[in-house]
Amino acid sequence: MGKAHDLHHKMSNYLRKFWQRPENLFNAPFGQALNPWYHLGALTFFLFWVVLVSGVYLYIFYRTGVREAYQTVEDLTHEQWYAGGVMRSVHRYASDAIVLTMSLHMLRNFASGRFHSYRWFSWVTGVLLIWLVYASGINGYWLVWDRLSQFLAVATAEWFDWLPLFSQPLARNFLAPGDVSDRFIMLLSFAHITIPLVLLLFMWIHTKRMNHAETTPPLPLVVGTLLALLVLSLIKPAVSHEPADLTLAPNVLNLDWFYLALYPLLYASSPGAVWALVGGITLLLLAIPWVFKPRAAIPVAEVHLDNCNGCERCFRDCPYSAIVMQPRQDGRPYALQPVVDPNLCASCGICVGACPSSMPFRSSDFVSGMELPHQELAALRTETDRALAALQGDARVMVFGCDCAYDVRELKSEGVGALSFPCIGMLPPAFVDYALRDARADGVLVTGCREGDCQYRLGIRWTEQRIAREREPHLRKRVPLERIECCWAGAHDADLARSGLAALRARIKQMPRETIPQDGAQEDVPEPEDKKMGQSL
Amino acid sequence: MNKPLMYLGQGLAYAMFAAVLGYFSTSPKYTHLPADSALVKLSFTHAGQRKGACRERTDEEMAKLPTNMRIRKDCPRERSNVTVELEMDGKQLYHVVLPPTGLSKDGVASLYRRLPVPAGTHRFVARLKDKEGGDFDFVRDETVLLTAGRVMVIDFKADAPGAGGFMFRN
Structure with a gap:
């Protein structure tokens, strides 16, 4: 099985490259969305x-x-x-x-x-x-x-x-x-x-x-x-x-x-x-x-009931119906709790991005209501902190990317930090806020698979809607949208990703730094108290 | 890319899509039977004769049987193979030995065979044997004009009205 998977991996690399030619050709006249x-x-x-x-x-x-x-x-x-x-x-x-x-x-x-x-x-x-x-x-x-x-x-x-x-x-x-x-x-x-x-x-x-x-x-x-x-x-x-006419045999046929x-x-x-x-x-x-089954089993998303109020957002956002809501069993005063079906979980993390308790502003050892065991949010926040601390220059950008799309690590430079999620749908909107808060970054670039071609189907759609404040959990109103750029660049779309980054940096250079929310806006940051969780952030 | 160019590109893509559909929905042409050929279909279903002879049961044997099974004639179930051959212009075109169907080998033997032949006048001889040993029981010798593309069906019915045997339907 392992050898077969390796064979498929090699084959699919060739196929993907071969496939991307007509896809790229069609992207010009149709655009990614169409x-x-x-x-x-x-x-x-x-x-x-x-x-x-x-x-x-x-x-x-x-x-x-x-x-x-x-x-x-x-x-x-x-x-x-x-x-x-x-x-x-x-x-x-x-x-x-x-x-x-x-x-x-x-x-x-x-x-x-x-x-x-x-x-x-x-x-x-x-x-x-x-x-x-x-x-x-x-x-x-x-x-x-x-x-x-x-x-x-x-x-x-x-x-x-x-x-x-x-x-x-x-x-x-x-x-x-x-x-x-x-x-x-x-x-x-x-x-x-x-x-x-x-x-x-x-x-x-x-x-x-x-x-x-x-x-x-x-x-x-x-x-x-x-x-x-x-x-x-x-x-x-x-x-x-x-x-x-069955007395005649068909001769030449179209x-x-x-x-x-x-x-x-x-x-x-x-x-x-x-x-x-x-x-x-x-x-x-x-x-x-x-x-062609992968050698390693896919890690399954975990529910942490201590930080879950059964708001159902993970259930609604899961692309593969891997989450079902069942009667609460931990004695807390909520009707339902999510249960993950390990056979259906894609380990995309979209449920983590959907969870209102995925808040990086929380205490140092925070745990979200939904977590990927191999990509815990606390660790991702530490990486974000490290990347933000290293940023220098006058148009500092934090890039949040997707493992299935263009490798955002290639964008890293003195003024650009990067962090990749299994799917961009795993990005909690609060991470964007977190990066811009205290002027630690001047802008945020969000990238992922090509529009309409999300590896996990709904990652791009949910991310766009969350950032546009049309879907819970949405980006806070205090975050200026002009400091955020969404750029959907596939694995081989280096030019697209770089041009998206350049456009954002050119834009934020024109903007005064004081428009970025300053520290002290802490009052509207909800702690993961049971009563508050499940409400709009 | 500006809008007019985008629309032009989209138009080209749709034209390509339509062209692929339009072409492969009828082309390239497929020649099923060459223009100078005809088709002979040899097909029938026929039960071979029983392998053994039937015999009359004695009164003692009859008495031992349940009432509903008291039939005087006792016949073996297994049937003989059916041997068929078709000759065209003195050369053997097809020869087959068909075993009876069924687990007890008591069913009919079936045949369906398509044989493309050159168009023209041909002398066909069809032979069939449905018993163990001996010569062919049924023989039909006929000269037929087969025009190009024509299908001639050679069927067989042992109990057909008249002499019975092979039927040439052209």
Whole structure:
């Protein structure tokens, strides 16, 4: 397992570097927030709804008969090209796009190491979704009942006949024209409703362990994707082959390679070989979370009930629903207490950043209500103190960074101190206040993964909202926002991080130092008394 | 990057997305069957003859059986293999020995085989044997014109109306 993990680590480094090229390319025109590479899962969800809506329209006109099936699709395509034809094409292209975005989503998560430990459930259900997407798509192609449908029906039957499951070959059902009945077409259309419904169920299950799962892409991406599908549908409408005729063998076919790439392999090799390939790939994908498991177990966040009043912020902010609230058991006068599920905890520390008792102003041996055992806040405060004490010059900046993003230690200099958290979401807003208090720093730079690409999904979102005072625990009002710069720079975005730092330093040089809160503002610093905890800081 | 350039870049990205979808949704073309070929599908289900002969039970044997199982004829369950061969223009195209299905080997033997052949006129001879030893029980010899892309189905029904045996459906 350890060797496999090392292999994956090396592989993922290459993959990440390879992956970052198109991502960087897209960052320029789209910006980080709208980069489609950061919304592949949500785009897949959106495309599913496009397929569903266009499919419902097509189904209104579709008639389930051997001849009627082909004829109604032809009528939709040619007689009603402006509506039915466009809908058919959008239905086709959105289905193809699902395969594209789904595959990229999976590859990207593999390259980013987002598949093991607490993420195994999403990975495994994602693998099952691949089968369901393919079953839905291939089933849809049968409904046209043209030469391609005929080829797929016969080839699928021949493929399944390799399995020792049927007393008679399935392919015998497609020997002659009379073998296919209207009821068969009806069965196909029924399957084309049932399988996508099962797919939808699994899509819901797929995101079940994700708190605040992103299933809707940003509006500009929705509009852009829809426009691209519409324009493509008008330029190159989806059309049928000749009607199915079982007395003739399909000759040259315009295959949809997104869904049907395996079919030529059936005849180039054998049905058994294709089963081995498909089964092998499925098993390999299913095994990935355990084969490439990290060597060391992930440390689990700890609850310290002495400093917890059950305010539920950690519960609300946890990206992986690893925290549940249960009846209080320590006898203190609060209704609930958080309990961490070690199997789901990502050790990101976002719960630590959410805890109102994560206050560096407190006594020297302070402990927060939530702590990461390997990154205790008291130790992080000591490191912050050390970094602040070493700052010199006239534009002194404390940088708070993220282990998953650009390495902030590379920014260190005479006037710049740096401290990295497992995720920027672990940064309690009070640490920003702490750094600026008593003019120990003139500004604070907050960095993390690229916007929309947070390794722990919600770290950037929560941090931005806490600093903007839109989410508890929010940054105190006394802290001037113009002395804070948020710069989302990925692991290889040195230029971005440096330019963010330079912009902040240039800005604070123009500002008088006295605007920084001075010592003596201690009166609004709450101590972790039970009654005060859980209120807004 | 200024706004017009950003929109241009986005337009290019969407165009690329659409181009990939548009191309691979129908291209490259796949040739399933070469233009000068036809297809023969040899397929049937048929139960081979019983391996042993049936015999009549004696009255004593009948009396020992429960009332609902008193059938005079006693037949062995196991059936013979079914041997099939197909010859085209004097050359063997396909030969197979199909065992009976089922744990007791008493089920039917099934076959589905697709055989691409050059288009044109061919003489086909189909033979089938469904018993132990001896010659083929069923033989059909037919000359057929197979145009390009045509599918000819060779089915078999031992008890079909008429003589029974192979049916060439072209």
